[in-house]
Amino acid sequence: MATLISKETIAPQFTRYVLECEPIARKHRAGQFVMVLIHDHGERIPLTIADSDAEAGTITLVVQAVGKTTMEMELLEPGAEIQVAGPLGTPTHVERVGTCVCIGGGAGIAPLYPIAKAMKNAENHIISILGGRTKELVIMREEMEAVSDEMIYTTDDGSFGRKGLVTHALNDLIEERGKPDMVIAIGPAIMMKFVAEMTRPHEIPTIVSLNSIMIDGTGMCGGCRVGLGTETKFVCVDGPEFDGHKVDFDLLMKRQRTFVEQEEEARRRFEEQHRCRAMEGAEVS
Ligand SMILES: Cc1cc2nc3c(=O)[nH]c(=O)nc-3n(C[C@H](O)[C@H](O)[C@H](O)COP(=O)(O)OP(=O)(O)OC[C@H]3O[C@@H](n4cnc5c(N)ncnc54)[C@H](O)[C@@H]3O)c2cc1C
Ligand code: FES
DSSP: OEEEEEEEEEETTEEEEEEEOHHHHHHOOTTOEEEEESSTTSOOEEEEOOEEETTTTEEEEEEEOOSHHHHHHTTOOTTOEEEEEEEESOOOOOOOOSEEEEEEEGGGHHHHHHHHHHHHHTTOEEEEEEEESSGGGSOOHHHHHHTOSEEEEEETTSSSSEESOHHHHHHHHHHHHOOOSEEEEESOHHHHHHHHHHHGGGTOOEEEEOOOOOSSSSSSSOTTEEEETTEEEEHHHHOSEEETTTBOHHHHHHHHTTTHHHHHHHHHHHHHHHHHHHHHHSOOO
16 A cells, blocks of 8 residues: 655646655666556556655656546545555666667656656766647656756647657757667657657667556556567566567557547546536535
């Protein structure tokens, strides 16, 4: 069990949760995640450990509320006890490579942060490219600036940084400055696919962290399987990081849509229940 110590809204739909969870905080390494179950009738969901403090015994999760469980999580109050299993997944392979471009899109910035931090600690030159639809959705800017040597921001609407996509910024960076030694990209599958397509002809080693659907998170159910070249891998135990040039992104995106109807229905029912509860609690004049 883990105890929620604090929660803070950091952007629309994004909440930072700090949990007291000493055994996980002690063992955590960059790139790992936890499976979270917020109550006995809930669904287990995978969430990256965005930060940890071994001395304080705490882990930090940064979560975008996109569906029933992540919306229900927003209702937790400090003191709440939830089930957290981990740390899971293979840690990031951290080494000194030279210049490492860290690309984060939307909620992908949360898992990117601990990896960028670890790569910076390994004495790499970190160039971070962070993107979002609008300025307020480019999250964790202060944290990423603290572990980066150079920052490039992009927004779809031009409200912050340059207008356009992270791939436009990466393309210009390669054209102006030549090949970096490594690219790490985390964000929507479509973003990672296009980053990998851009780096492939330049033969730039490219690591992506995959957000496949997970059920048990222990390699037993096969729910998170992905195509990697001619092989099939399980994201929960073999990943979540993989060679971006080998990932079958089209299959990943297809599998991510498997339960869309059920997810939509669960979210609709959850929102309806909450509207009803809010109306029951409202004063009648
Ligand atoms: C290893 C790993 C680490 C993750 N780390 C984080 C994190 O640090 N912060 C964070 O906000 N999210 C993270 N995710 C995604 C998170 O697990 C999902 O957003 C969550 O399971 C959605 O649950 P839900 O019940 O709220 O929504 P659902 O009803 O399950 O889904 C709502 C919508 O989100 C989409 N969705 C569902 N699961 C995923 C997924 N795995 N990836 C992308 N879209 C999805 C669905 O297609 C649907 O459109 C991670 C996923 C993985 C596999
Ligand atoms: S989530 Fe079940 S095998 Fe990975």
